[in-house]
Amino acid sequence: AQSVTQLDSQVPVFEEAPVELRCNYSSSVSVYLFWYVQYPNQGLQLLLKYLSGSTLVKGINGFEAEFNKSQTSFHLRKPSVHISDTAEYFCAVTKNFGNEKLTFGTGTRLTIIP
């Protein structure tokens, strides 16, 4: 079975400052990794995904994440945040074979301070 840990339930950041949201996973098999964002009163939206290839993946809205197999991490970063980035961010994994069902972390609420 897979599991995902997002240690930071809330992260406050000043506008235009950089941010890193942490994600660690556990799995006995190879996995693919994802970050989803949930804006207030909206559905989950895929930010980025890592399937293979370069361990640094770029997503929408200026976000990027780096897969680190030795540390079983997939941290999300953005060099300069905006008010519009206020949302809940979920890290998720799935086995790299099978039906693609996702296992999610508990989420990190990113709050941007003007």
Add this chain to the structure above:
Amino acid sequence: GAGVSQTPSNKVTEKGKYVELRCDPISGHTALYWYRQSLGQGPEFLIYFQGTGAADDSGLPNDRFFAVRPEGSVSTLKIQRTERGDSAVYLCASSPSWGSYEQYFGPGTRLTVT
């Protein structure tokens, strides 16, 4: 184009009643997933359809929960004898094909059992 839609957006029911939650996936998407998101938690997998058949129902919590997708498009999640612990947001997602690793989520149905 139209995204995944879910109806109703909110459902309040009394303990012991039966409820049906509907999901309309993106046209042409063959895979459909149901997840449940309790307060303060990430979404948890319930069931996966590939076409009309439930290919993986390992996440359904007990036999009060059942889902169908008779024509390979719209899906209905059915909950019998609802309990207060069933209160959550029920999310539906669809995916264009196996191997795409992209799930598109609907806005969810908030179920409250009183």
